[in-house]
Amino acid sequence: MRAIQPIAELDLAFSLFCLRHRFNRQVARISKVISRTGDGHLYLLLGLLTWWLDSPRFLQAGLLAFSIHLPIYWLAKNSFRRRRPKELCEFLTCFITPSDRYSLPSGHTAAAFLMATLIGQFYPEFYLLALCWATLIGLSRILLGVHFMTDVLIGALLGMACAHIALSLLT
Template sequence: MVWLTALQETALRVDLSWFTRIHRLNQHRWIAAVAQCFSRSGDGYWYFIVGLVFVLHSADGQAFFTACAAIFLFERPLYWWLKNKFKRARPTTLMASKKLFVAQDEFSFPSGHTCAAFIFVTCLSYYYPVFALYLLPWACAVGVSRVVVGAHYVSDVCVGALLGIAFVETFFLIYFAL
């Protein structure tokens, strides 16, 4: 088990190093402002609003909205369980750094904003591939912004993105198998 502890310590050192490099960008006022905008664009209510726009203006809108709702219905409880299982403190609570966000909870792992952004974009790719192509950079920017504002470590964001993609892919694997 000594090797596991050494691996965890190494992973934490790498995570802290990357967090420090990226979070330092918020010293530039314009980068901090842009990061806050991207971070807020990943708030949950936007997905509902955009989903309703698709319902009202597209033939596949209702199917897209229903799929996203079903995926979020299963993702949110698992996300909260993981967050409360790992109880990883947010980086700004462990180090004196500029905090540009107000957390709804105290734990950082995994990044819920990033997970939700990747769920939305990955689900969008099944119904509207062109939109998804344009929104993929936005989902990545939401993840990076969460590090810049001090809410998450890089690994929180990477796992959040992978979880979001995995939820959608699993949903559609099951959906198409039925």
């Protein structure tokens, strides 16, 4: 446990840096909008749109990737049971109510990177845009006070890994 203490301290310091400045309320307003794009509605719309306009492959890959991702995400959340930033430091502000109790991994970030990876595979011309969008979703979760930096990094890795597993199973 002592081996991860420096990481936990860095996480807390980064959260304090992100949340204890005089512009945090303005940044939170923008972050809420960005974070909302990762709530899931856009993913379904994108999958259905590509199915209708292009082919069912993107939708199939997305459904398979999410069916791999969701059980792993749920198991990780309930195994690690990492408390959210506000619970660990009373000086931190949380600008939204999280949808679940624990913070590791970030589900919004995992889903966004899963989608960005699929977009990169099927529509490489939009990969950089999708990657920037996924990164902004992860950053927004930190700036809203519901995740630590490592929650977001692990979420990003989880999302990319699930997308790659789904893609390899479909080929």
